[in-house]
Amino acid sequence: MSRDHRYVDPVDLIWLRTAGRLGMRVVRSDDVFASWDGAGTLTLSTPEHFDPDDSLAQMILHELCHALVMGPRAMKRVDWGLENVDDRHLVHEHACHRLQAALADRHGLRGFMGVTTQWRPYWDALPAHPLAPGDDPAIPLAQDGWRRATQGPWAEALEDALAATAAVAAAVRPFAPEDSLWARTRAPHPLGLPPGDPDKRCGGCAWAHGERCLQADGAALDPAWPACSRFEPPLTEADCPACGACCRQAYHQVPVDADGPLARAHPDWVAEDAHGAHLPRPEGFCVALQRPEAPYLCAAYALRPASCRDFEVGGAHCLTARRRVGLSA
Ligand code: SF4
Ligand code: SF4
Structure with missing residues (x-):
């Protein structure tokens, strides 16, 4: 011995x-x-x-x-x-x-x-x-x-230490009884993000854009992969009133046509600076919001400026806005 x-x-x-x-x-x-x-x-x-x-x-x-x-x-x-x-x-x-x-x-x-x-x-x-x-x-x-x-x-x-620990975990996990700490380890997502709900798929995630993941710096993904923990269901206009990220702190101001219908209807809302005419956001909230709290509703929705009309719900800028206000990871 x-x-x-x-x-x-x-x-x-x-x-x-x-x-x-x-x-x-x-x-x-x-x-x-x-x-x-x-x-x-x-x-x-x-x-x-x-x-x-x-x-x-x-x-x-x-x-x-x-x-x-x-x-x-x-x-x-x-x-x-x-x-x-x-x-x-x-x-x-x-x-x-x-x-x-x-x-x-x-x-x-x-x-x-x-x-x-x-x-x-x-x-x-x-x-x-x-x-x-x-x-x-x-x-x-x-x-x-x-x-x-x-x-x-x-x-x-x-x-190196975390990867080696994960490698041990991968080997031990199949043998670990339910009450073992090893049973609490999980295989990471293929893109290196934390593992998520195994019943959800990357293909059904708001962050999947054309088979690339915006959470993983645009890395290519397989829509059939199980989701990571950042999974979010696709966003629709129904999500906007509770969110309002793009109308508040996520961005500083909205450019506006100084001669357009909105400026004519609400000249007191429009400010001018080196960047031109815009709707300012005192204390983080667009002056055109009905209230600085949810539900976030535009008081001049029909007259909203082009950049608001063109803003794509669920697009890359929408996801960035939600991230900036802490609604998305
Ligand atoms: S954020 Fe969405 S698309 Fe990206 S890896 Fe996670 S589940 Fe997949
Ligand atoms: S950030 Fe996206 S979900 Fe939120 S209000 Fe704007 S468009 Fe709607």
């Missing part, structure tokens, strides 16, 4: 090696749950103190996400400069969750890489696209972290 080799959980190995690639030494302790010393050592709790759905992989990814949200200067600060003694840094914790979910999603690992502890309810309530614009102040911090994670010096190591 060989005593020279010992068994180590393969996903532990992936993430320990990844931490090493990023210049971190991981040590285990009974005295702390997770702590960064600001000088290269990440101390994580021993497995006896883990929740049943915790893993070393998740804990390392979580700490990496904290570092990415806080930015390069945090590397020299104890616990990334965060203090969990009150709610002062809660927004950074939330941003860390959003980034962690977005990174895990790309490999179908959100269910596997779930944050544990008292923060779990926030994680469980995250939307399909945790980085989409919205009111949560954690979102811009998470978006900064995403840029560092995907374009910064850690990008390759992170991607």
Whole structure:
């Protein structure tokens, strides 16, 4: 019997090696749950103190996400400069969750890489696209972290670790009983987007335009593929009153013919600047809207300017508008 080799959980190995690639030494302790010393050592709790759905992989990814949200200067600060003694840094914790979910999603690992502890309810309530614009102040911090994670010096190591974890998941999933964390992993969508409802198809999605996916930078798709989590049913005019994205914050103004019927009927609505005559949007809402709230209805629909008439419901600009106001991922 060989005593020279010992068994180590393969996903532990992936993430320990990844931490090493990023210049971190991981040590285990009974005295702390997770702590960064600001000088290269990440101390994580021993497995006896883990929740049943915790893993070393998740804990390392979580700490990496904290570092990415806080930015390069945090590397020299104890616990990334965060203090969990009150709610002062809660927004950074939330941003860390959003980034962690977005990174895990790309490999179908959100269910596997779930944050544990008292923060779990926030994680469980995250939307399909945790980085989409919205009111949560954690979102811009998470978006900064995403840029560092995907374009910064850690990008390759992170991607390697997530891809390797997903490869293990693909091999283990068929053998995993229902209550196993491995059963919560999923094969990612072929375009690298998070997996979605298996009963829906790309061909029936609002984002599919001529067999290209606008969510995936126009990548070619097969209409028969199962949908990703960004799936939306095709938009029709019936969706407009509840949306109004193109009539409010998604765009800054609408050009208008200074001599046209709308300008003649409502001259007080028309403003002029270096770009010419237009309908302005004080506080984000077009002056021609009946009310700055849903249902968003135009008070001069029959006279609306050409750019409004030509605006295609469900077209690329419509989808962009909805994304800008946070209605689409
Ligand atoms: S956004 Fe729609 S078309 Fe694009 S991959 Fe997802 S389901 Fe398919
Ligand atoms: S953005 Fe699209 S769905 Fe929304 S109101 Fe404009 S056309 Fe309608």
